[in-house]
Every structure is written in C-alpha cells, then in structure tokens.
Amino acid sequence: MGVVADRAFQVNGDTRAALRLALTLGVRLDGAGPGSGRTERLFDTLATVAAADLTAARVVEAHLDALSILEQAAESGPGSHVDSGNGRTWGVFAAEGRGTRLEARQTESGWRLDGVKPWCSLAGELSHALVTAHTSETTRRLFAVDLRVPGITVSEGSWVARGLAALPSGPVDFRGVPAEPIGADGWYLERPGFAWGGIGVAACWWGGTVGIARRVYRDAGERTPDQVGLAHLGAIDVLVTASGQALASAACAIDDGTATGAHGAVRAARVRGLVARTAEFVIERAGHALGPQPLAFDARHAQRVADLQLYVRQHHAERDEARLGALLLDGARGIAPW
Numbered sequence: 001m002g003v004v005a006d007r008a009f010q011v012n013g014d015t016r017a018a019l020r021l022a023l024t025l026g027v028r029l030d031g032a033g034p035g036s037g038r039t040e041r042l043f044d045t046l047a048t049v050a051a052a053d054l055t056a057a058r059v060v061e062a063h064l065d066a067l068s069i070l071e072q073a074a075e076s077g078p079g080s081h082v083d084s085g086n087g088r089t090w091g092v093f094a095a096e097g098r099g100t101r102l103e104a105r106q107t108e109s110g111w112r113l114d115g116v117k118p119w120c121s122l123a124g125e126l127s128h129a130l131v132t133a134h135t136s137e138t139t140r141r142l143f144a145v146d147l148r149v150p151g152i153t154v155s156e157g158s159w160v161a162r163g164l165a166a167l168p169s170g171p172v173d174f175r176g177v178p179a180e181p182i183g184a185d186g187w188y189l190e191r192p193g194f195a196w197g198g199i200g201v202a203a204c205w206w207g208g209t210v211g212i213a214r215r216v217y218r219d220a221g222e223r224t225p226d227q228v229g230l231a232h233l234g235a236i237d238v239l240v241t242a243s244g245q246a247l248a249s250a251a252c253a254i255d256d257g258t259a260t261g262a263h264g265a266v267r268a269a270r271v272r273g274l275v276a277r278t279a280e281f282v283i284e285r286a287g288h289a290l291g292p293q294p295l296a297f298d299a300r301h302a303q304r305v306a307d308l309q310l311y312v313r314q315h316h317a318e319r320d321e322a323r324l325g326a327l328l329l330d331g332a333r334g335i336a337p338w
Contacts, residue, residue: 001048008052008060013166013303015125018056019089021049022063026085033068034196040251043203047247050207051214054307057204058167062121065197066090066130069142072193073182082144082180091129093172094142094188095119102174104133104141111143111181113174121169123147124154135185142188143179151177163303163310192260195268199250201314202275206243208308209279212286213240215301219290232289239278246271262327266337269324276315279308 004025011017029045032038042064050057069092070084084090097118104113113133123129126147132140145152152174159168188194213236220233250271253259259267283305287295294301328337 001044004045005048005052008049008056011053011056012300013053013055015055015059015122015166018053018059019063019125021056022060022089023087025049025060026063026067029064030067031071033064033071034193034200034254037255039196039254040248043200043247043251046200046203047207047210047244050204051211052207054204054208054211054304054311055164055166057207058164058311059122061200061204062091063089065200066092066128068193068197069130069188070144070182072191073142073187076183076187076191082182088128089126091121091123091126093117093120093123093129094132097171100171102131102133104135104143104179109178111179113143113145113177113179116171116173118171119169120154120172121167123152123170123172124156124168130182131179132188133179139185140189141185142182144182145174145177145179149177151175161310163306163308165306192264195264196254196259198268199247199254199271202272203247205275205279205308205312205315206240206247208304208311209240209243209275209282211304212282212301212308213237215294215298216282216286216289219294229289232285236282236285236289239281243271243275243278246274262330266324266327269320269327272315273321273324276312276317276320279312283309 007021007024011021025045029042032042034042046057046061046064049060067084067090070082074081095118100116100118102113102115102117104111113131115133117131120129129145129147131143131145133143135141152172154172155170158170182188183191216233216236220229225233250259250267253267254264286305295305296302
C-alpha cells in the first residue's frame, strides 16, 4: 500500500490528480468490489488513500463504487451492460433534497432525465455518473449518464465549503438528458451492495481519522507527554482500533454472505455509526492534545480536519441512530440484539 499512499499524498487537493489515481485503482482493483472475496483489500485501499488525502479518497471511493454497481447490475441480470472503462471517470449522484426532484421518462428515443439533482460531486469534471431519478411518485431507478452531453447545467459558485473545497457538490440541472437504465425500478436501493457501499464510505472516514490520530501520535513521540497527553493518545487508540476491527469484520461478513438483507443493513448502520463517532471524537481530542498550533500552521493537518468534518456529515447523526434502532426492533422479533 506504500505506493498508493504516496500517490494519494501527492494529490494534495488536486482533483485532476485524484481522478488519475481513481482510474489507476479502478484497473488495479478490477473485480475486487464488495462481496468479491477481496472486500478487505478494497476497504484497506480506501482507508490508505483517505489517511493520505481526503480529496483523493472522496473521488476514488465514488469511482470504485460506481464500477462495483455496474458489475453487480451485469451479474444480476436486469438492465443493459454499460461500458465502464476507456478512461471514463465515474461519480454516483443518489442524494435527494428538499425542493429538488429529478424525473425519468421513457420516450420513443429512449430514457430522458429532467429536473434538478442535488449533491453532485465534481459533476463538471467527471465524464460519467450513475444517477437516481424518479420513475413514479414513490419509485426511483438508477441510470448511467454521459455528463458531457447537451442539457446538463452544473451550478457554479454555490459551493462555499472550506472542507473538500476542491470538490464542488452543488446541484445539477438536467433538461432532456439521455440516460441508460441500470437495473429495474428500485434495484439500486434493494441490492445487497447498497449497504456495502455505505461501509466503503466509512472506510474513508476511518482513514481520514487515522491521519489525524497519526499527527497526535507523532507529536507525543517528539516530546515527553504528561499524563493528560497520554490519556488523549490512549483514548484515541481505543476508538480508532475498535473502528478498524469493525471494518475488517464487516469485510469478512460481506464476503462470507452473512451481510445481506436486514443483517447487512444493521451491520452497515453499526459500522458507519461507530466510525462517525470515532471521527468526531478524534477531531475533538486531537484539538485538545495538540492545541491551536497545527490548525494554524500545519496546512495538511488543518485541511484534513476540515475535510473530515464535512465528509463525515454524510452520516446523519441521530437520524441514522434512530434508523438503526428501528431496524433492531423490526428484525429482533422479541430477541435482544446483544
């Protein structure tokens, strides 16, 4: 993983370099998607990239996730085969937002997309994306879209984030844009890999957390820490180690077939919740341990903290905890989960 870490570190917020790395890893990890028997390698790669540079991780994770989705679609039968290679860079635009809606309609010349899709990361630089759109009031379907065709307008100037600043994730307007259906209605959300992809994102959060934890560890080794400094280091180690073990266990469960259905959804919610809490905790304790100096004068550390604070907000905090609670009650059938 040393070469991967070095290349990711060199990205340093450069999205074009991140896209080149994503293409390289897409070829290197071909066939190593979740459930392939090599899921732990995938998660390790994502974490390694994220520990070095979170801009690189955000781009790589989305590209690899799209490739995995296309592979799952081809294997499951529904939908047509879509060429994912030939230098194509992929994103996944599946978020929903208040006041925006993307509709898909079938015409004599094929499917067309109309409306606005929020949270479209790097839409102006990617060549292709997998996009969810409504085919009815209650049903969504996944589509492959060439982002270079007419009818697509990327919102400019709306992204003001200090974290992941080079990765604008604003809304995109679609007007009569041709799209290729991937799977049947509802397939994207119902497939086993939906929960697995969420764990892959958590692997990136964990890697970014490791990057911050390493800064604390390095600082402790450069001087003789007092008891409080040792307590910060020990507390960070407990949660970082536990989260890493949870990711490794999840990878094994995905590959042995025990992380499907409700079991997969519960495992994904647990892992994402644990890693998100770990990230927030480590950001706080690193601030206590290091003080303001690295946030003010260490550009890579300050950027990593800002990037991770935004990235981990893909976890919906108490709302995702409530969803986990509902899953436990729905699947427990009167038997306690612990």
